[in-house]
Amino acid sequence: xxxxxxxxxxxxxxxVFLLLGSVACAQKAxxxxxxxxxxxxxxxxxxxxxxxxxxxxxxxxxxxxIQMVGVIVGDLRGRTAAELAMDIGNAWKVGRGDVNNGxxxxxxxxxxQLAIQIGxxxxxxxxxxxxxxxxxxxxxxxxxxxxxxxxxxxxxxIMLLNKDIPWNVAFTSVADARKAGKTAVIQIASFEGQxxxxxxxxxxxxxxxxxxxxxxxxxxxxLSPTGIQPGKSYRFSGRVALEHPLILMLLGHExx
Numbered sequence: 001x002x003x004x005x006x007x008x009x010x011x012x013x014x015x016v017f018l019l020l021g022s023v024a025c026a027q028k029a030x031x032x033x034x035x036x037x038x039x040x041x042x043x044x045x046x047x048x049x050x051x052x053x054x055x056x057x058x059x060x061x062x063x064x065x066i067q068m069v070g071v072i073v074g075d076l077r078g079r080t081a082a083e084l085a086m087d088i089g090n091a092w093k094v095g096r097g098d099v100n101n102g103x104x105x106x107x108x109x110x111x112x113q114l115a116i117q118i119g120x121x122x123x124x125x126x127x128x129x130x131x132x133x134x135x136x137x138x139x140x141x142x143x144x145x146x147x148x149x150x151x152x153x154x155x156x157x158i159m160l161l162n163k164d165i166p167w168n169v170a171f172t173s174v175a176d177a178r179k180a181g182k183t184a185v186i187q188i189a190s191f192e193g194q195x196x197x198x199x200x201x202x203x204x205x206x207x208x209x210x211x212x213x214x215x216x217x218x219x220x221x222x223l224s225p226t227g228i229q230p231g232k233s234y235r236f237s238g239r240v241a242l243e244h245p246l247i248l249m250l251l252g253h254e255x256x
Contacts, residue, residue, distance in 0.1 A: 017047065035091075039069070045147060056133060057069065065101070066103065066167065067095045068155060069094055077111065081200065085117040089119070097254075100239050109145070116131045120221065125146050167188065169190045169237070174246065176189070177243075178211075179241075185242070186240060194206050195233075203216075203228060213238075213247075213248060215247075215250045216245070228253060232255065233256040235256055
C-alpha cells in the first residue's frame with residue numbers, strides 16, 4: 001500500500017513537471033508579430049507615427065532597393081534582442097534573398113534591449129563596429145522613451161551609408177562583368193559556379209564555361225562543413241570590387 005501511494009505521488013509530480021515544461025516551451029514559442037514595415041507590438045507609439053515611419057521605409061525601398069523594418073516587441077519570447085531580430089528577419093524574409101540586403105531594427109522596452117540585424121550582403125557597407133555605433137546613438141533616446149527618435153536615427157544612418165549603392169543585378173555572367181571593365185566596379189553580378197577551393201580570405205569559383213573568379217567572403221559567411229563547400233555548385237551574387245583580376249565581394253549564394 002505504501003509503495004502504491006509513493007508511485008501515485010511520483011506520477012503526479014512527473015505530470016506537474018511535464019506541464020510546467022510545456023508551458024515554458026509554449027512561452028518561448030509564442031508567435032512572431034505579423035510582418036509589416038513598422039510593427040509596434042508594445043503599443044508605445046501613436047498609430048499616426050507608426051504609419052509615417054512605415055511610409056518612410058517603403059519610400060526608401062522603392063528608391064534604393066533596400067528593405068528595412070522596425071519592430072517594437074512587448075516580450076522577447078525567451079530570446080535576446082539580437083536573436084529575435086534574426087528570427088524576424090528570416091521569418092519575414094526581409095530584404096532580397098539573392099543579395100541579402102535586409103535590415104531589422106528591434107526595440108524591447110520592457111527588457112531594455114535593442115538590436116540591429118544587418119543582412120550579410122550589407123556587411124560591406126555596415127560592419128559590426130558601425131552597427132554598434134548606431135546602437136550607441138539610439139540608447140540615449142530609448143532611455144528617455146523617445147522610441148520614434150531611436151528608429152529615425154538608426155534608419156537615417158543606414159540610409160546614408162547605402163543610398164549610393166546599386167542593388168540591381170547588372171551582369172548575369174562573369175564574362176559580361178569582365179567585358180565591362182572598370183565600369184563593372186561596384187555593380188552586382190549573378191552567376192552559377194562550382195567552388196574550386198576556399199582560402200582564408202577568398203573563395204575560388206569556376207563557372208560552367210570555364211571562367212574563374214575570386215569571391216571575398218564576409219565576416220559571417222559560413223565556410224564550415226555545413227556552409228559553402230569545395231566541389232559544390234551555387235548561384236552566387238557578388239559586387240565587383242576589382243576588374244582585373246576579377247574579384248567580387250560575396251553578397252549571397254544558393255545551392256544548385
